[in-house]
Amino acid sequence: MELYYAPMEGITGYLHRNVSRAVFPDIDKYMTPFIAANQKGKLSTKEKNDILPDHNKGMYVIPQILTNQADCFLAVERTLREYGYTELNLNLGCPSKTVVTKYRGSGFLAKPEELDHFLEEVFARTECEISLKTRIGVEDGEEFERLLEIYNKYPLKELIVHPRTQKDYYRNHPNMEWYTYAVEHGKAPLCYNGDITDVTSYKTFMKAYPDTIKVMIGRGLLVNPGLAGMLKGKAAPSKEQIREYHDRMYEVYREHMPGDRVVLFKMKELWYYLAQHFTDSAKYAKKIRKAERLPVYESAVNALFAEQDFVS
Ligand SMILES: Cc1cc2nc3c(=O)[nH]c(=O)nc-3n(C[C@H](O)[C@H](O)[C@H](O)COP(=O)(O)O)c2cc1C
Known part of the structure; x- marks a missing residue:
């Protein structure tokens, strides 16, 4: 395939x-x-x-x-x-x-x-x-x-x-x-x-x-x-892999996008989809959506990874 x-x-x-x-x-x-x-x-x-x-x-x-x-x-x-x-x-x-x-x-x-x-x-x-x-x-x-x-x-x-x-x-x-x-x-x-x-x-x-x-x-x-x-027969991704995917994406956007607002926009768009496979994600997704500064965004993401699971 x-x-x-x-x-x-x-x-x-x-x-x-x-x-x-x-x-x-x-x-x-x-x-x-x-x-x-x-x-x-x-x-x-x-x-x-x-x-x-x-x-x-x-x-x-x-x-x-x-x-x-x-x-x-x-x-x-x-x-x-x-x-x-x-x-x-x-x-x-x-x-x-x-x-x-x-x-x-x-x-x-x-x-x-x-x-x-x-x-x-x-x-x-x-x-x-x-x-x-x-x-x-x-x-x-x-x-x-x-x-x-x-x-x-x-x-x-x-x-x-x-x-x-x-x-x-x-x-x-x-x-x-x-x-x-x-x-x-x-x-x-x-x-x-x-x-x-x-x-x-x-x-x-x-x-x-x-x-x-x-x-x-x-x-x-x-x-x-x-x-x-x-x-293709592999295991479901682990939460650590999803974390790596997220962190790398965040890093390259911070490196290449013109300013924090654009970075936040890109990351929020990513989470619109990515949050769907996390357990009990609604309140974390809302915090991510509402974040207007990177530190606020980061703490919402950290809480989601620390407190919930990625289930596919
Ligand atoms: C945000 C977004 C942007 C898209 N941009 C394009 C595009 O540039 N070119 C294209 O052919 N299809 C585009 N599509 C359609 C997708 O390539 C795909 O055909 C569609 O999402 C259906 O496949 P899916 O159900 O697997 O998502 C876009 C879809 C979405 C949701």
């Missing part, structure tokens, strides 16, 4: 990636949060930092691109090739309003003809291997029939399917009827993504789709950073 770390904008940048890798080295591939492509193929400082080979040593990293313009895709491809990347991913899943109203991310799924032309042009000129990360439609899973017909025309490296619609955001459950449709009718190698949160949900999924060889996990790895190891 190949396990992929899903891209999560604002969370899974290279600092997060390196710390996760150092403590829990069971992920096979990492996808970067999306790079918003422009005509010149220029990367922002944040995007450049995220893909620099020196910042991603020892990891298989796939840069993800967000655009609906073939020229922009190919321009950023040229830039990424200069850094040595030969595999790229197109984001056809982002559900956020600001992205969707520009017909990008899952918004691009509303324009299947344009999407087809885009892919035609990209595949005619690309020098990379290209995968797609897609939702099943904008409003309704029925749209996926047409979308898959389009995807099947191109030599995709792989098709990563998160079987929700744009309208679903992260609500409801993945629509497994349409994932089954992808299994039965898709030509590209498939990777499943969506709501694999623990060993039980993984086993249930694998029982239904025993031929699966690629699974991408996002939030499940944030709530339990040791989940990939568990899915």
Whole structure:
């Protein structure tokens, strides 16, 4: 089984990636949060930092691109090739309003003809291997029939399917009827993504789709950073490992983020997920959420680690 770390904008940048890798080295591939492509193929400082080979040593990293313009895709491809990347991913899943109203991310799924032309042009000129990360439609899973017909025309490296619609955001459950449709009718190698949160949900999924060889996990790895190891037969992470994961993350953010407020913001975001597997975590999570200074934050975290357990 190949396990992929899903891209999560604002969370899974290279600092997060390196710390996760150092403590829990069971992920096979990492996808970067999306790079918003422009005509010149220029990367922002944040995007450049995220893909620099020196910042991603020892990891298989796939840069993800967000655009609906073939020229922009190919321009950023040229830039990424200069850094040595030969595999790229197109984001056809982002559900956020600001992205969707520009017909990008899952918004691009509303324009299947344009999407087809885009892919035609990209595949005619690309020098990379290209995968797609897609939702099943904008409003309704029925749209996926047409979308898959389009995807099947191109030599995709792989098709990563998160079987929700744009309208679903992260609500409801993945629509497994349409994932089954992808299994039965898709030509590209498939990777499943969506709501694999623990060993039980993984086993249930694998029982239904025993031929699966690629699974991408996002939030499940944030709530339990040791989940990939568990899915590969390792023991559940100990509280000491979670502490190490936390401490290293805190250290790199303090080293690289511009000021305590940003560090606190990043750490609170981490705890939004990480607190979920601690026993009786509500009051500690509240203190962490309310902390406005690092010493207050640290004492809330110390109390949580000292007084509660991590159970996965
Ligand atoms: C905070 C956040 C940011 C995300 N950013 C991206 C992104 O940049 N690109 C992308 O393709 N998906 C993004 N996603 C979607 C995830 O990659 C994944 O498809 C989704 O969370 C479903 O998988 P999961 O149930 O395993 O978390 C994001 C999700 C979250 C929660």
